[in-house]
Amino acid sequence: MVRTPEELDLMRISGKLLASVFDTLDQEDLTGLSTMQINDLVDRFITNDLQARPASKGQYDYAYVLNCSVNNVVCHGKPSDSAVLRSGDIVNLDVTLEKNGFIADSSKTYVIGEVHARAHRLVRAAEGAMWSGIKQVRLGATLGDVGYAIQRFARKQGYAAVREYCGHGIGREMHEEPQVLNYGQARPGFDAPRGHGVHRRADGQ
DSSP, rough: OOOOHHHHHHHHHHHHHHHHHHHHHHTTTTTOOOOHHHHHHHHHHHIIIIOBBBBTGGGGGGGSSSSEEEETTSHHHHOSSBOOOTTTTTHHHHEEEEEETTEHHHHHEEEEESOOOOHHHHHHHHHHHHHHHTTTTEEEEEEHHHHHHHHHHHHHTTTOOOOOOHHHHHOOSSSSSEEEOOOOOOSSOOOOOOOOOOOOTTTOO
């Protein structure tokens, strides 16, 4: 979907607010916190400090403001009082918010305390794969180019791209077209809208 300049400005506002959520989490020592405590912290910050709406809460009867995916959970893990983060864990926090009718959606993986070298390598490889896909977004590019770049980078690092989940468009609804796969072939795929980028979530990475 092609957005008007006014709509894009509103989307940028939502995106900047969401970035501030992760800035706040960056300053927190997550060691010893339950994923439910993190959920409640983010809920208060979005609602009270940002005067925005946690977009995940109530979506498809979901009761929480984020997904907390610990260690081998790929994505969409639910917050829990019993899931306490310990040194050696990695956790992906997937957060959404809505402001002025537009939704922003992103995630970030946090390394808790001292983790095994393999975990550090996985996190770095996943981030590298994400940026490889983002770098393909330009005039004339296709979603096939994006997926291929992600898959190619992951394979070079010794990993496989997750095929069961994908990225997605976003705007007034949380999940909009197009789907953005983590794999594909160069050139085939939908053409990227002229002048616009492709949004990709980093769930589980």
